[in-house]
Amino acid sequence: MIVTTSLDPLAKIAEMGDVTTHEPAGDQPLSERKQGNRYQSRSLAECITNVSAGSAKKPILATMLTTACERNCNYCVFRAGRAQTKRFTMTPDEMAKGFDQLQRGGQVEGLFLSSGIIKGSVTTQDKLIDTAEIIRKKYNFRGFVHLKVMPGAQYEQLYRAMQLADRVSVNMEGATPERLASLAPKKDWTNELLKMLQWAEQLRRDHPDQRLAKTVTQFVVGAVGDTDLELLSLSERLFRQLRLTRVYYSPFGPVEHTPFENLNRTDPQREHRLYQASFLLRDYNWNLEDLPFATSGNMPLDVDPKRAWAELNLRTAPIDLMHADREALMRVPGIGATGADAILKARRHTKLTDIASLRKVGIRAPEQAAPYILLNGKRVETQLNLF
Numbered sequence: 001m002i003v004t005t006s007l008d009p010l011a012k013i014a015e016m017g018d019v020t021t022h023e024p025a026g027d028q029p030l031s032e033r034k035q036g037n038r039y040q041s042r043s044l045a046e047c048i049t050n051v052s053a054g055s056a057k058k059p060i061l062a063t064m065l066t067t068a069c070e071r072n073c074n075y076c077v078f079r080a081g082r083a084q085t086k087r088f089t090m091t092p093d094e095m096a097k098g099f100d101q102l103q104r105g106g107q108v109e110g111l112f113l114s115s116g117i118i119k120g121s122v123t124t125q126d127k128l129i130d131t132a133e134i135i136r137k138k139y140n141f142r143g144f145v146h147l148k149v150m151p152g153a154q155y156e157q158l159y160r161a162m163q164l165a166d167r168v169s170v171n172m173e174g175a176t177p178e179r180l181a182s183l184a185p186k187k188d189w190t191n192e193l194l195k196m197l198q199w200a201e202q203l204r205r206d207h208p209d210q211r212l213a214k215t216v217t218q219f220v221v222g223a224v225g226d227t228d229l230e231l232l233s234l235s236e237r238l239f240r241q242l243r244l245t246r247v248y249y250s251p252f253g254p255v256e257h258t259p260f261e262n263l264n265r266t267d268p269q270r271e272h273r274l275y276q277a278s279f280l281l282r283d284y285n286w287n288l289e290d291l292p293f294a295t296s297g298n299m300p301l302d303v304d305p306k307r308a309w310a311e312l313n314l315r316t317a318p319i320d321l322m323h324a325d326r327e328a329l330m331r332v333p334g335i336g337a338t339g340a341d342a343i344l345k346a347r348r349h350t351k352l353t354d355i356a357s358l359r360k361v362g363i364r365a366p367e368q369a370a371p372y373i374l375l376n377g378k379r380v381e382t383q384l385n386l387f
Contacts, residue, residue: 062111068089172219177190235281
C-alpha cells in the first residue's frame with residue numbers, strides 16, 4: 001500500500017477531497033449531504049461543508065487523518081486491499097496546522113475529524129486526540145469539534161476525546177451483531193462499539209460538573225437486510241438509556257471494487273422515513289409501538305409515519321385543539337413542538353374556530369392537520385379537491 005506523506009497540509013487535505021461524504025456531522029443530515037460520490041476529487045472546497053450545530057449553521061472542515069485502513073468493511077471505499085483508493089496520511093501537527101490556516105483565513109468555523117485505522121484502534125485514537133489537543137491548546141481554538149471514536153478505543157481515550165470535543169461519534173453501523181458481521185467482519189458490535197456508547201454515558205454520570213461531548217452514532221442502511229424495526233428499536237434504546245443526541249441513517253450506495261459493489265442502492269426515501277420516525281422517538285416522546293411497521297419490519301415509503309399513525313387513530317377520534325394537552329397536539333400532522341406551544345398560548349385568550357385562526361397563530365400548513373382535529377367542537381370543513 002502506497003501512502004502519500006510529502007505534501008504540505010492544505011495540499012494534502014485537498015488531495016484527499018470529500019472523504020467524509022457519507023459521514024454526517026451536523027443536526028440536519030439530509031440537507032447537509034453533498035450530492036454524488038466524489039471521493040478524492042482533489043478539491044479543498046469539497047472538504048468544507050456547512051452543517052447545523054446548535055442554533056447556527058457553520059462551515060466546517062470534514063476530513064480524515066488517514067485514508068489507509070487495516071479493517072476490511074465490505075461496503076467501504078477505504079477498506080484494506082482496495083487498490084483504487086489513494087492513501088494519504090497526516091500527522092496530528094500537520095492536520096492541526098492545516099485546520100488553523102483555514103480557520104484563521106475565515107474559511108471554516110469547525111472541524112469534523114475521522115480516520116482510517118492503522119496500527120490498531122488505540123494508536124489511531126491517540127492521533128485523533130493529539131490533533132484535538134494541538135488545536136485547542138496551541139492554536140487556542142474554542143469552536144466546534146466533532147471527533148470520531150475508533151472501535152475498541154480505551155476508556156481514558158474516550159474520556160479525553162469527550163473533554164476536547166463538542167461531539168463524538170461511535171458508528172454502530174449494524175443494528176444487530178449479525179448485521180454488523182455482514183457489513184464489517186473485523187468489528188465487534190458489543191465490545192468495540194456498544195461499549196463505547198455505554199462508557200460515554202457513564203462518564204457523563206460520573207462527571208456531572210464537566211462539559212463533556214455529546215454522543216452520536218450511525219447505521220449503514222439497506223445493504224445486509226436490516227429492517228426499520230431493527231434500526232429504530234436500537235435507536236429508541238440508545239436515546240432512552242444512553243442519551244444519544246442523534247442517530248444517523250446512511251443509505252447504502254455500492255462502491256466499485258468492494259464485496260458489495262453489485263448490491264442495489266438504498267432508496268433515499270427510506271432514509272427520510274427513518275429520520276422522521278427517529279425524531280418522533282427522540283423529540284415527541286413516541287414509543288416504538290406507535291410506528292407503522294408492516295409485517296416485513298419496514299415502514300411504508302409513501303406516507304410519513306406521523307400521518308400513518310393519524311390515519312389509524314385520529315380519523316375516527318379527532319383531537320379537539322381547544323382542550324388537548326401539548327403531547328396530544330404534537331400527534332397531529334402539521335403540528336410540531338413550536339405549533340403546539342403557539343396553540344396553547346393562543347387559546348388562553350381566544351377561540352380557535354377555523355383554519356384561518358390556526359394560520360394566524362403560526363401553523364404554517366393547517367390543511368395537513370384538518371382531517372384529524374376539531375375546531376369549535378366540530379370537524380374542520382375543507383374544500384374538496386375536484387382534480
